[in-house]
Amino acid sequence: MAFERQFGVIFTNPKLPVLDYSTLDDNIGIGSLVEVPLGSKVVVGIVWSEGDTKFDHSRLKKIIGTVNKIKLEPDFIDFLKKTHAYTLSPIQSFLKMAVQNLKFHKDQKMPIAYSLNSSNYSQITKRQKELISYFKEQPQRIAQYKQIKKDLGVSSSVVRSLENKGVLSKVTENKYKQEKIFNEPITLSSQQRQAVAKIREKYVKNEFQSWLLFGVTGSGKTEVYLNLASERIEKGEQVLILLPEISLTVDFKQRIMKRYGALAGEWHSQLSLNERRKVFKNVVSGHLKLLIGARSALFLPFKNLKLIIVDEEHDSSYKQEEAPIYNARDLAVLRASTLKSRIILSSATPSIETWHNCRLGKYHKVDLPKRFGEVYEPRVTLIDMNVEETPKNSWISVPIIDQIKISLEKKEQILIFLNRRGYAPIAFCTACRISLKCKNCSTKLVYHKTKNCYLCHICGYKVSEKTKCVKCKSDENFIPIGPGVERIRDEISRLFPDALSQIFSSDSFSKGEKHLEDMDKIKSGEINIIIGTQLVAKGYNFPHLKLVAVIDADMGLNAGDHRVMEKSYQVIKQVIGRAGRYASDGRALIQTWMPRHPVLQALLKDHGEIFLNTELEQRIEANVPPHGKFISLILSGRKESTLIDFGKELKNQFYSLKLQDFEIFGPAVAPISRIKNKTRVRLLIKSNKMTKISQIEVRDWLKNITVPNNIYFSVDIDPYNFY
Numbered sequence: 116m117a118f119e120r121q122f123g124v125i126f127t128n129p130k131l132p133v134l135d136y137s138t139l140d141d142n143i144g145i146g147s148l149v150e151v152p153l154g155s156k157v158v159v160g161i162v163w164s165e166g167d168t169k170f171d172h173s174r175l176k177k178i179i180g181t182v183n184k185i186k187l188e189p190d191f192i193d194f195l196k197k198t199h200a201y202t203l204s205p206i207q208s209f210l211k212m213a214v215q216n217l218k219f220h221k222d223q224k225m226p227i228a229y230s231l232n233s234s235n236y237s238q239i240t241k242r243q244k245e246l247i248s249y250f251k252e253q254p255q256r257i258a259q260y261k262q263i264k265k266d267l268g269v270s271s272s273v274v275r276s277l278e279n280k281g282v283l284s285k286v287t288e289n290k291y292k293q294e295k296i297f298n299e300p301i302t303l304s305s306q307q308r309q310a311v312a313k314i315r316e317k318y319v320k321n322e323f324q325s326w327l328l329f330g331v332t333g334s335g336k337t338e339v340y341l342n343l344a345s346e347r348i349e350k351g352e353q354v355l356i357l358l359p360e361i362s363l364t365v366d367f368k369q370r371i372m373k374r375y376g377a378l379a380g381e382w383h384s385q386l387s388l389n390e391r392r393k394v395f396k397n398v399v400s401g402h403l404k405l406l407i408g409a410r411s412a413l414f415l416p417f418k419n420l421k422l423i424i425v426d427e428e429h430d431s432s433y434k435q436e437e438a439p440i441y442n443a444r445d446l447a448v449l450r451a452s453t454l455k456s457r458i459i460l461s462s463a464t465p466s467i468e469t470w471h472n473c474r475l476g477k478y479h480k481v482d483l484p485k486r487f488g489e490v491y492e493p494r495v496t497l498i499d500m501n502v503e504e505t506p507k508n509s510w511i512s513v514p515i516i517d518q519i520k521i522s523l524e525k526k527e528q529i530l531i532f533l534n535r536r537g538y539a540p541i542a543f544c545t546a547c548r549i550s551l552k553c554k555n556c557s558t559k560l561v562y563h564k565t566k567n568c569y570l571c572h573i574c575g576y577k578v579s580e581k582t583k584c585v586k587c588k589s590d591e592n593f594i595p596i597g598p599g600v601e602r603i604r605d606e607i608s609r610l611f612p613d614a615l616s617q618i619f620s621s622d623s624f625s626k627g628e629k630h631l632e633d634m635d636k637i638k639s640g641e642i643n644i645i646i647g648t649q650l651v652a653k654g655y656n657f658p659h660l661k662l663v664a665v666i667d668a669d670m671g672l673n674a675g676d677h678r679v680m681e682k683s684y685q686v687i688k689q690v691i692g693r694a695g696r697y698a699s700d701g702r703a704l705i706q707t708w709m710p711r712h713p714v715l716q717a718l719l720k721d722h723g724e725i726f727l728n729t730e731l732e733q734r735i736e737a738n739v740p741p742h743g744k745f746i747s748l749i750l751s752g753r754k755e756s757t758l759i760d761f762g763k764e765l766k767n768q769f770y771s772l773k774l775q776d777f778e779i780f781g782p783a784v785a786p787i788s789r790i791k792n793k794t795r796v797r798l799l800i801k802s803n804k805m806t807k808i809s810q811i812e813v814r815d816w817l818k819n820i821t822v823p824n825n826i827y828f829s830v831d832i833d834p835y836n837f838y
């Protein structure tokens with residue numbers, strides 16, 4: 116006879132507490148995904164703890180049952196708890212990312228497919244015969260019913276009649292149930308072999324290890340980590356590869372799918388619900404051995420995950436800026452530590468944090484050195500805008516125009532980089548000179564000529580191109596000030612009317628099929644001039660690209676935070692790294708008003724490691740992260756005074772903790788003081804040492820803050836943005 120037990124069940128809604136339920140089912144335990152009654156509804160929750168014995172069993176509601184027999188592993192629950200402790204965001208919001216809206220309880224049917232069993236049959240109709248020859252042409256003689264109907268137009272009765280004769284039989288297919296990798300092994304260069312060997316040598320079963328795989332663009336880092344991934348997969352283990360901008364890295368996906376076939380899957384926000392559900396199940400069951408995913412893939416409950424790879428680990432898109440705020444690169448390291456497995460961070464321009472950890476000996480480092488004749492890097496020239504002239508109404512200097520001309524004659528591809536979407540960042544009323552501002556945010560509207568509108572890049576608010584001035588009601592034109600990629604394209608079309616150009620930005624770049632077409636045009640060299648935002652820096656491969664022109668290298672250097680140098684260096688280095696990967700005559704021209712600036716000098720002299728070391732030392736000296744820590748507290752709400760008052764109260768509470776080595780700044784109105792109609796106020800906690808003990812004290816305090824109902828409070832650990 117089964118005994119009744121009771122458990123605490125957690126939900127994906129942070130507002131719901133852990134609630135107790137009872138069950139007689141022996142298979143239910145901590146980690147089980149279950150359905151339970153809640154009010155008048157049935158909801159999915161996760162068995163989180165033993166029940167609170169104070170409650171009377173008989174009055175508890177019963178767990179309805181498990182969902183697809185899914186049970187989260189203890190290491191995953193441990194990871195969620197540590198993630199919560201680290202980010203201070205509710206555990207439920209992370210759980211939600213894993214099981215959100217998957218609606219397992221309304222399990223969808225697998226597509227119906229049939230396979231051809233035998234060729235022994237008698238007395239068949241013409242239609243049936245057609246169907247049999249159709250099956251003979253299919254791979255493995257299997258076809259989905261939906262496809263058969265589409266191709267042959269046969270009714271289900273024809274199929275069923277053959278099924279009754281035993282000619283066809285139904286298969287429930289799971290495409291991730293494949294046993295082996297079907298690829299021919301790839302020959303590695305001697306540097307790649309050495310890098311693989313170095314990481315492999317240090318392998319210890321069930322030991323947590325972090326690696327930095329450091330090598331310039333084109334040095335073949337991917338082959339190194341795929342090699343190590345294959346090793347794990349062949350042992351039946353699972354591997355996760357995180358990429359920035361996954362929905363767009365078509366190249367990479369094709370490469371992976373070809374090599375790993377059905378063993379590989381992908382995970383990102385653009386997948387259909389059905390597809391996500393399939394991937395989820397196969398990740399949990401362990402059938403899916405390799406997952407390439409965006410940052411949220413980290414929150415999938417893998418059965419047997421043994422290797423995590425974070426490609427382009429420096430990329431800021433790993434940081435999720437909306438609640439729950441987290442950095443997937445850092446959490447990936449945490450995940451590997453709970454799994455006692457390895458993690459490989461790969462980059463040509465590693466983050467200062469990762470560099471710091473290598474220097475401290477916390478991370479191992481493996482270099483992929485460049486060798487003459489194998490990896491090419493472009494020749495860099497700085498264009499000093501203090502001495503160069505640009506034609507009137509132009510943003511492209513004469514030396515760049517000359518180089519483009521030469522490149523076009525040689526049929527080389529050209530990339531012009533300006534990290535600014537749209538046509539112009541500001542527009543002024545010709546009559547009264549005020550600029551167009553967002554209705555909901557304290558930002559200026561950006562003119563998008565191709566979309567015929569003025570757009571807020573923060574909240575998406577837009578007004579038509581034909582808008583009247585809010586102040587003087589004039590409907591005369593607004594004057595656009597400054598360049599965006601669309602304006603640069605206009606200039607290029609004027610200067611080189613015969614050249615084919617294309618904008619490469621999140622506005623212009625379509626997704627799915629059309630995207631592949633656009634990409635093909637670029638990769639085949641049909642497009643002569645690409646004009647791109649920082650999207651081009653994210654791991655794309657342009658085989659025909661020889662010349663890169665950076666229009667405004669100083670733009671990023673004007674921000675005020677401690678990562679300014681690092682971010683500018685990374686983005687420009689990644690962009691110019693696109694040029695001449697396959698030939699020795701790649702060139703990069705960089706327009707700047709500050710040619711002596713250390714970032715530009717490091718780019719000019721190709722002093723990557725020196726730059727990282729100097730930058731790290733300067734940060735340590737200035738007492739900013741990775742030395743010590745920053746924690747931002749962001750308050751938002753209707754009234755500024757209420758926010759400031761609450762901010763002051765927080766500050767007083769903080770002082771009463773009497774912590775040494777800590778400072779607190781603010782409350783101050785945020786640089787972008789209003790977003791989506793909410794006023795914003797910030798505080799910054801800075802620790803000079805951040806010892807474990809004080810860290811716990813700060814965290815305990817932050818966790819227990821009581822926030823008034825009219826204020827939205829969020830905590831950003833290791834902030835990337837300070838606006």
Ligand SMILES: [Zn+2]
Pocket residue numbers: 544545546547548549584585586587588589
């Ligand atoms: Zn006006």
Ligand SMILES: [Zn+2]
Pocket residue numbers: 553554555556558571572573574575576791
């Ligand atoms: Zn806005």
